[in-house]
Amino acid sequence: MLNIVKKSLIELNINGEKKLVVARPADTLLHVLREQLGLxxxxxxxxxxxxxxxxxxxxxKPIKSCLMLAAEAIGHEIxxxxxxxxxxxxxxxxxxxAFQCGYCTSGFIMNCHALSVHQxxxxxxxxxxxxxxxLCRCTGYEEITEAIKSVLAQKSESAP
Structure with a gap:
């Protein structure tokens, strides 16, 4: 028997722009970002x-996009x-x-940006x-910690 997977046209708000994508119910946000949108x-x-x-x-708020379905992101700012x-x-x-091979860097940047906003x-x-x-397997976290501390220091200096 042929198993047909239904796909839906969904609208996502990504980086301030509305994007239409075709997604299966099981497609993760990570998959859609990378494979359909080239992000x-x-x-x-x-x-x-x-x-x-x-x-x-x-x-x-920082979210791991491998754990979120694309359909769950509808109506949210990504x-x-x-x-x-x-x-x-x-x-x-x-x-x-604050990076070596760079593979984990974007995840750290997203998390550190959110930290600087919320804390x-x-x-x-x-x-x-x-x-x-x-997680980073290439470096200690000292340089990453110094990077976030420098941003937090800039924010406190510019605060009234």
């Missing part, structure tokens, strides 16, 4: 939510690393050499907690 910043790695390489922001072009956290990662006065313990959701 390859979110990386497939563990595909079970452990590593954080696929992190995107949903309504400003931000990918491509939507953070020239952001302070990206610049800090460059200045602090602008974060102390070391909070930073460590947030960084636990992302």
């Amino acid at each position: 390859t910043g979110a990386k497939p790695s563990c595909k079970n939510g452990d590593c954080g390489a696929c992190t995107v922001l949903i309504d400003g 931000t990918t690393v491509e939507g953070l072009r020239n952001s302070p956290i990206q610049q800090a990662f460059v200045e602090k050499f 602008p006065n974060a102390k070391d313990e909070t930073i460590r907690e947030w960084l636990q959701s992302n």
Whole structure:
């Protein structure tokens, strides 16, 4: 017997733009971002939510896109690393050499950006907690920690 999988046309709000995609009910947001929209910043790695390489922001909160169905993202604001072009956290990662091979970097950037927005006065313990959701096998987390601290310091200097 032939098994026919129904696909639907769905509208996603990605990086401030409405995008129409055709998705199966089982398509993950990660799959749709990469394969249909060419937004390859979110990386497939563990595909079970452990590593954080696929992190995107949903309504400003970090979410692992390998665990979210594309259909679940309807009506939400999705931000990918491509939507953070020239952001302070990206610049800090460059200045602090907070990457080596780069595979996990976009996930860290998304998580650190969200941290800087939601916890602008974060102390070391909070930073460590947030960084636990992302894994890097190439480097220690010192440079990444320095990058986020530099962004938090800039925010506190510019705050009234």
